[in-house]
Amino acid sequence: xxxSRSAACLxxxxxxxxxxxxxxxxxxxxxxxxSLTVTGSTTVLPIAEVAAEDxxxxxxxxxxxxxxxxSSAGIESVANGTSDxxxxxxxxxxxxxxxxxxxxxxxxxxxxxxVNPSNPVTGLTKAQVSDIFQGKIKNWKEVxxxxxxxxxxxxxxxxxxxxxxxxxxxxxxDFDPTAAVLPGTGQVRSVVAQxxxxxxxxxxxxxxxxxxALDVDGIPANEKTVADGTYPLWRNLHFFTKxxxxxxxxxxIDYVLSDEIQNTIVRDAGFLPITAGGK
Amino acid sequence: MADNKQAQAPEPDVTxxxxxxxxxxxxKATYFKEAALRNLFLLCACVAVAGVGLIFLFVGLKGWPxxxxxxxxxxxxxxxxxxxxxxxxxxxxxxxxxxxxxxALVLGAPLAIGTAVFLSExxxxxxxxxxxxxxxxxxxxxxVVYGFFGLVLLRPIIARLxxxxxxxxxxxxxxxxxxxLPTIAALTEDALRSVPEGxxxxxxxxxxxxxxxxxxxxLPAAKIGIIDAIILGMGRAIGETMAVVMVAGNARVxxxxxxxxxxxxxxxxxxxxxxxSGDHRTALFGVAIILFIISMLFVxxxxxxxRFGKEMG
Amino acid sequence: xQSRERMDKRITNGVALxxxxxxxxATVAAxxxxxxxxxxxxxxxxxxxxxxxWPHGVNMEGGIWPTIQATLYVTAxxxxxxxxxxxxxxxxxxxxxxxxxxxSTIRFAxxxxxSVPSIVMGLFGLALFVEGIGMGFSxxxxxxxxxxxxxxxxxRTTEEAIRAVPKYIRWGSYGLGASKWQTVSRIVLPSxxxxxxxxxxxxxxxxxGETAVVIYTMGTMIxxxxxxxxxxxxxxxxxMLMAQEGINMPAAYGTALLLVLMVxxxxxxxxxxxxxxxxxxx
Numbered sequence: 001x002x003x004s005r006s007a008a009c010l011x012x013x014x015x016x017x018x019x020x021x022x023x024x025x026x027x028x029x030x031x032x033x034x035s036l037t038v039t040g041s042t043t044v045l046p047i048a049e050v051a052a053e054d055x056x057x058x059x060x061x062x063x064x065x066x067x068x069x070x071s072s073a074g075i076e077s078v079a080n081g082t083s084d085x086x087x088x089x090x091x092x093x094x095x096x097x098x099x100x101x102x103x104x105x106x107x108x109x110x111x112x113x114x115v116n117p118s119n120p121v122t123g124l125t126k127a128q129v130s131d132i133f134q135g136k137i138k139n140w141k142e143v144x145x146x147x148x149x150x151x152x153x154x155x156x157x158x159x160x161x162x163x164x165x166x167x168x169x170x171x172x173x174d175f176d177p178t179a180a181v182l183p184g185t186g187q188v189r190s191v192v193a194q195x196x197x198x199x200x201x202x203x204x205x206x207x208x209x210x211x212x213a214l215d216v217d218g219i220p221a222n223e224k225t226v227a228d229g230t231y232p233l234w235r236n237l238h239f240f241t242k243x244x245x246x247x248x249x250x251x252x253i254d255y256v257l258s259d260e261i262q263n264t265i266v267r268d269a270g271f272l273p274i275t276a277g278g279k
Numbered sequence: 280m281a282d283n284k285q286a287q288a289p290e291p292d293v294t295x296x297x298x299x300x301x302x303x304x305x306x307k308a309t310y311f312k313e314a315a316l317r318n319l320f321l322l323c324a325c326v327a328v329a330g331v332g333l334i335f336l337f338v339g340l341k342g343w344p345x346x347x348x349x350x351x352x353x354x355x356x357x358x359x360x361x362x363x364x365x366x367x368x369x370x371x372x373x374x375x376x377x378x379x380x381x382x383a384l385v386l387g388a389p390l391a392i393g394t395a396v397f398l399s400e401x402x403x404x405x406x407x408x409x410x411x412x413x414x415x416x417x418x419x420x421x422x423v424v425y426g427f428f429g430l431v432l433l434r435p436i437i438a439r440l441x442x443x444x445x446x447x448x449x450x451x452x453x454x455x456x457x458x459x460l461p462t463i464a465a466l467t468e469d470a471l472r473s474v475p476e477g478x479x480x481x482x483x484x485x486x487x488x489x490x491x492x493x494x495x496x497x498l499p500a501a502k503i504g505i506i507d508a509i510i511l512g513m514g515r516a517i518g519e520t521m522a523v524v525m526v527a528g529n530a531r532v533x534x535x536x537x538x539x540x541x542x543x544x545x546x547x548x549x550x551x552x553x554x555x556s557g558d559h560r561t562a563l564f565g566v567a568i569i570l571f572i573i574s575m576l577f578v579x580x581x582x583x584x585x586r587f588g589k590e591m592g
Numbered sequence: 593x594q595s596r597e598r599m600d601k602r603i604t605n606g607v608a609l610x611x612x613x614x615x616x617x618a619t620v621a622a623x624x625x626x627x628x629x630x631x632x633x634x635x636x637x638x639x640x641x642x643x644x645x646w647p648h649g650v651n652m653e654g655g656i657w658p659t660i661q662a663t664l665y666v667t668a669x670x671x672x673x674x675x676x677x678x679x680x681x682x683x684x685x686x687x688x689x690x691x692x693x694x695x696s697t698i699r700f701a702x703x704x705x706x707s708v709p710s711i712v713m714g715l716f717g718l719a720l721f722v723e724g725i726g727m728g729f730s731x732x733x734x735x736x737x738x739x740x741x742x743x744x745x746x747x748r749t750t751e752e753a754i755r756a757v758p759k760y761i762r763w764g765s766y767g768l769g770a771s772k773w774q775t776v777s778r779i780v781l782p783s784x785x786x787x788x789x790x791x792x793x794x795x796x797x798x799x800x801g802e803t804a805v806v807i808y809t810m811g812t813m814i815x816x817x818x819x820x821x822x823x824x825x826x827x828x829x830x831x832m833l834m835a836q837e838g839i840n841m842p843a844a845y846g847t848a849l850l851l852v853l854m855v856x857x858x859x860x861x862x863x864x865x866x867x868x869x870x871x872x873x874x
Contacts, residue, residue, distance in 0.1 A: 050736055066813070069553055069554070070575050072554050072556075073553065149443070151444045157363065157555050178532050178534070178540070179530055180444050180529065181528070181531075182836075184836040186836075186837045187838035191434075191444055191445070194435045194438055194445070195438045206839070208548055224567075287770060304853040309771055312773070315772060317684070319680065320683050321684050321688070322675045323678070324681035324685055324689075325679040325746075327705055327744060330740045330743065333716070334708065334712070336739075337716055338712065380669045391619075391874070392615075394609065394615050396709070397612050403611060410619070410620060413619060416859060417857050419794070419797050419856075420804065421801025421802070421852075421855060422710075422801070422856065423801070423828045423831050424626070424852060425827075427835050427844065428626050428629060428630070430835055457622045487604060488602065488604070488605035489600050491604075491607060497829070511707070518709030520709065520711045521803045522831060524837075548715065549711060549804065563715070567716075568712075570709050574704070574707045575704045578703045578704050578707055582700065
């Protein structure tokens with residue numbers, strides 16, 4: 001039984017690797033922390049991850065594990081202790097204010113309403129945007145565009161971007177339930193870029209030449225109007241911690257707030273440094 | 280006969296045995312060893328039963344509270360799925376899953392059966408060596424790759440050709456049809472191959488063309504196997520998640536067109552699970568147990584149909 | 593009259609066979625389109641930096657090595673767990689079992705397990721292994737969940753392999769006075785081994801491509817798992833997340849291509865073993 005003997009050897013080898021790995025495995029504990037967990041908003045994820053990478057390079061022996069699970073899940077996990085930092089692209093809800101979380105704002109973000117470049121519409125009022133996303137307006141001709149059915153693109157309910165957009169634009173109203181629900185910024189962007197009647201919303205930082213950002217209430221969406229506060233759809237990006245940040249957690253947060261990171265990684269991710277807004 | 284040397288009492292020269300019944304011809308040690316081994320193997324086989332039980336237990340337990348809260352009937356027939364507002368009716372999801380499955384079957388089953396007929400009756404051995412591996416390879420492609428392909432290639436094309444966003448039933452039907460094709464084709468080919476050669480020869484001898492033989496003799500003869508294949512394909516279609524979630528559009532309503540986004544029993548879990556908590560999460564486990572029951576119903580129906588078919592002769 | 597019937601017969605025959613040819617063509621074309629598309633778009637990504645590098649940067653630029661490691665690790669572990677149990681279970685069903693209620697139940701259970709939607713299996717793994725037993729997101733939780741999925745597949749192929757061993761070989765063995773276990777372990781199993789191996793390798797290909805099961809049991813963190821308790825992100829999960837985020841599409845294409853190549857590798861190896869075996873048996 002030649003084959004089964006070599007299979008047995010392989011099995012023993014794998015088992016040996018597994019067992020040797022087990023001995024070297026330690027899960028993070030509180031006091032002498034060597035690893036820290038950061039979970040939450042997929043919008044903040046790029047900043048958290050790259051900063052984590054560079055932080056680990058600069059501080060060998062320390063591990064920063066980052067995951068993007070949505071702002072709500074991030075807040076929940078930092079509140080119940082599953083992670084050390086909960087990132088969020090939205091402010092705390094009223095019921096979350098009692099969780100004992102400390103907020104550190106780390107960047108500024110604006111939400112742009114995007115349409116296909118072939119769409120002649122250049123701007124909408126906030127009320128029109130609200131009606132479109134509620135499904136009350138179904139055709140572009142109702143807002144001065146061509147006779148073309150509106151293809152509504154929404155984000156998934158876990159998205160902090162959706163939460164913020166809903167708060168800014170819809171208020172208490174609901175999204176049109178027949179809208180397509182997509183789980184990522186890039187997907188929204190590429191769908192809008194390829195379908196003539198599509199409309200969606202993404203972080204301003206991810207707007208590129210494949211889509212067109214609309215003016216909202218006459219204000220164009222660009223860094224200047226966000227920085228001086230005239231553009232209406234903007235928000236802070238947060239790092240939440242349970243209590244004041246200490247030790248490794250504080251070191252990491254300070255690192256993210258440093259000028260170097262703010263002017264490179266934050267901008268690379270399409271956001272504005274927290275210092276630029278002054279709000 | 281090494282075992283015999285370990286006998287505790289003088290044993291006669293043994294004749295070989297083929298089952299445990301001839302106890303007198305083997306040593307006690309051998310008997311116990313054989314019995315122990317047999318029971319070990321039986322235990323292994325029962326792992327499957329344990330698995331089914333465990334799934335029912337754990338998924339069911341996690342999902343049970345939602346049935347208690349909302350009521351099984353209301354859960355299954357409620358027409359609104361809006362968990363964030365407390366509405367837990369999965370009827371639109373059930374309808375959407377069935378719609379997706381039906382279309383995939385209409386597209387995929389004829390294609391699969393045609394391919395199976397090709398492989399079993401029409402193709403030369405050389406062609407068979409080319410096409411059969413192709414079918415097997417199609418079966419091996421991970422569903423996430425199918426979904427990815429649908430997302431990046433199919434969706435834009437459909438958007439350009441038919442307007443809209445490119446998500447919807449039509450796109451899902453295309454992808455699912457290709458995914459269930461290998462399942463149905465492989466089983467149909469097996470069924471066709473097990474039809475005795477003599478039947479074919481008799482048909483040709485009576486002057487039938489190849490097609491007449493296939494249509495009037497072979498396919499009816501393989502009917503049970505083909506139905507089994509189709510039901511298995513149905514089960515696969517309704518249980519598919521990754522491929523569907525990337526091209527369906529995920530709107531929690533019954534779509535009013537084949538190019539409009541929709542959500543199914545499987546995609547709702549994948550979309551909502553990352554952030555669901557409390558009742559919402561329980562409801563998702565409830566959906567999972569419903570899916571499990573549906574798939575077991577498919578398996579049971581295959582058994583019933585096979586037994587029925589055998590009785591019919 | 594007769595010749596018109598003959599004409600009709602022939603026309604129908606021709607048309608129908610044409611349709612059948614089209615069906616087969618469509619199948620091959622579907623495969624070809626998918627493969628060509630994935631290869632053409634992904635081939636540019638296949639540099640050593642991509643395969644052995646780590647992802648870094650805002651959008652997972654760089655490489656996907658940790659996902660490759662995670663995929664291989666969980667696949668190997670799952671096969672290690674399932675194969676012995678499945679093979680022994682198949683031995684029972686093929687050699688020892690008597691038709692009866694118990695065997696019917698076992699077969700029904702195996703078929704049910706085989707048709708469980710993989711997302712249900714994923715939630716099961718989450719409920720039992722990750723949360724219930726408390727393993728957390730880990731390779732071992734994913735491997736255990738996967739092994740339930742793979743069990744019926746390997747049982748089926750192993751049983752077929754065992755049944756394919758000719759009866760006269762067993763009779764010869766019993767005729768020489770061998771016990772049942774001796775016959776099975778020294779004659780039947782070795783004879784069936786190539787077919788069993790083929791089945792196992794194909795199942796491994798299935799395990800490597802699984803997404804829904806792994807995402808709820810192993811998590812989505814980028815990590816090269818070392819201990820079975822480590823979380824990790826496998827290639828299919830990475831592909832799904834890259835495709836959903838939609839920002840770094842070249843990485844998605846590269847991952848898709850590598851995944852397809854891996855599965856193709858499993859498939860071709862299985863086929864090679866099967867062919868070599870057939871050639872040896874004459």
